[in-house]
Amino acid sequence: MKILAIESSCDETAVAVVEDGRKVLTDQVFSQADLHAVYGGVVPEIAARGHIEVIAQLAQRALDEAHVAREELDAVAVTYAPGLIGALLVGVNFAKACALALQIPLIPVHHIRGHIAANYLAYPELKPPFLCLAISGGNTLLADVRDYTDIHIMGATRDDAAGECFDKTARVLGLPYPGGKPLQELARTGDEHKYPFPLAQVHGEPYEFSFSGLKTAVVNLVHHEQQLGHALDKPSIAASFTRTVSDSLVPPTIAAARETGYNQIVVAGGVAANTTIRSDFQRAVQAEGKKLYIPPLRLCGDNGAMIGSQGYYEFLAGHTADETLNAYATLDVSEDYPPASVKNP
Ligand code: KG4
Numbered sequence: 001m002k003i004l005a006i007e008s009s010c011d012e013t014a015v016a017v018v019e020d021g022r023k024v025l026t027d028q029v030f031s032q033a034d035l036h037a038v039y040g041g042v043v044p045e046i047a048a049r050g051h052i053e054v055i056a057q058l059a060q061r062a063l064d065e066a067h068v069a070r071e072e073l074d075a076v077a078v079t080y081a082p083g084l085i086g087a088l089l090v091g092v093n094f095a096k097a098c099a100l101a102l103q104i105p106l107i108p109v110h111h112i113r114g115h116i117a118a119n120y121l122a123y124p125e126l127k128p129p130f131l132c133l134a135i136s137g138g139n140t141l142l143a144d145v146r147d148y149t150d151i152h153i154m155g156a157t158r159d160d161a162a163g164e165c166f167d168k169t170a171r172v173l174g175l176p177y178p179g180g181k182p183l184q185e186l187a188r189t190g191d192e193h194k195y196p197f198p199l200a201q202v203h204g205e206p207y208e209f210s211f212s213g214l215k216t217a218v219v220n221l222v223h224h225e226q227q228l229g230h231a232l233d234k235p236s237i238a239a240s241f242t243r244t245v246s247d248s249l250v251p252p253t254i255a256a257a258r259e260t261g262y263n264q265i266v267v268a269g270g271v272a273a274n275t276t277i278r279s280d281f282q283r284a285v286q287a288e289g290k291k292l293y294i295p296p297l298r299l300c301g302d303n304g305a306m307i308g309s310q311g312y313y314e315f316l317a318g319h320t321a322d323e324t325l326n327a328y329a330t331l332d333v334s335e336d337y338p339p340a341s342v343k344n345p
Pocket residue numbers: 010115135136137138139162163164166167178179180181184269270271272273274275300301302
């Protein structure tokens with residue numbers, strides 16, 4: 001089954017063709033990062049306008065690269081939640097038009113389910129059930145993935161996401177947007193034990209996270225040092241920050257895997273590209289005698305292939321939509337389509 005997959009939830013326009021959920025025939029990603037860099041973050045309206053300009057050309061390029069004719073497509077999958085509403089609507093509307101014109105099924109895909117599915121593309125042997133930590137720019141959560149479309153949230157961030165915290169910390173250190181990668185470079189020469197930042201955990205709630213305190217601690221430290229006229233040890237701030245994020249994420253994930261009894265631990269999302277977090281997980285999961293699945297770097301960030309992979313399993317579960325499909329800025333990863341409750345359409 002060949003699925004045309006569309007992703008436009010934030011600042012990447014992405015189109016892929018994926019066969020039977022596991023084989024990527026093409027994966028086209030057009031990043032708008034340069035458009036937003038000058039503002040230090042994503043500007044929603046600019047993102048939406050950026051998507052609408054390139055999406056049709058990108059889809060044609062995807063089909064050309066995959067050597068797939070429009071008539072050979074069996075379905076269209078699209079990210080419909082969560083994300084920037086204007087950005088999502090571009091992808092949803094384009095996917096609807098494709099499904100109507102080609103008379104093929106339309107499959108709505110939750111963005112975080114897509115990030116989880118990036119691992120199905122990288123690891124053909126991986127099948128649910130497993131424990132998953134999803135760490136992206138907009139979400140941070142621990143999930144019990146019982147089956148491809150049977151996902152239960154064990155804990156989540158109460159405020160900022162891990163990626164958001166990386167981006168804000170990077171900004172206060174004068175680094176460009178998106179800040180995760182430059183912050184990782186800066187941290188390489190720093191002392192990760194120099195600054196004792198607060199863990200992004202919630203007292204008494206072992207699987208919940210809270211990154212706003214950590215973010216504020218970094219901002220306060222930087223402003224305090226600047227007011228005193230001290231030279232900032234930016235590499236050590238970046239390294240200590242990264243150590244704190246990793247120490248906030250790894251132990252709860254291991255504890256959740258123990259509680260569920262799963263031997264497979266999956267890490268997903270843009271922040272999974274971080275080298276410190278990757279090696280800390282390798283070490284901790286190995287010590288636990290479990291198996292770690294973490295996507296290669298090219299599949300950590302937003303892409304269309306992951307939507308095509310999850311779309312296949314959503315289709316098998318009967319989760320298709322008609323032309324009334326809407327987009328949602330927020331939606332729990334545990335909700336199937338059609339969503340029973342939507343907070344912010
Ligand atoms: O998953 P993603 O591409 O987009 C969302 O679905 O939100 O994640 C983007 C986030 C950004 O916050 C970015 O700074 C972060 O992933 N990121 C990293 C690294 N590369 C990207 N964070 C830490 N270290 C990295 N190497």
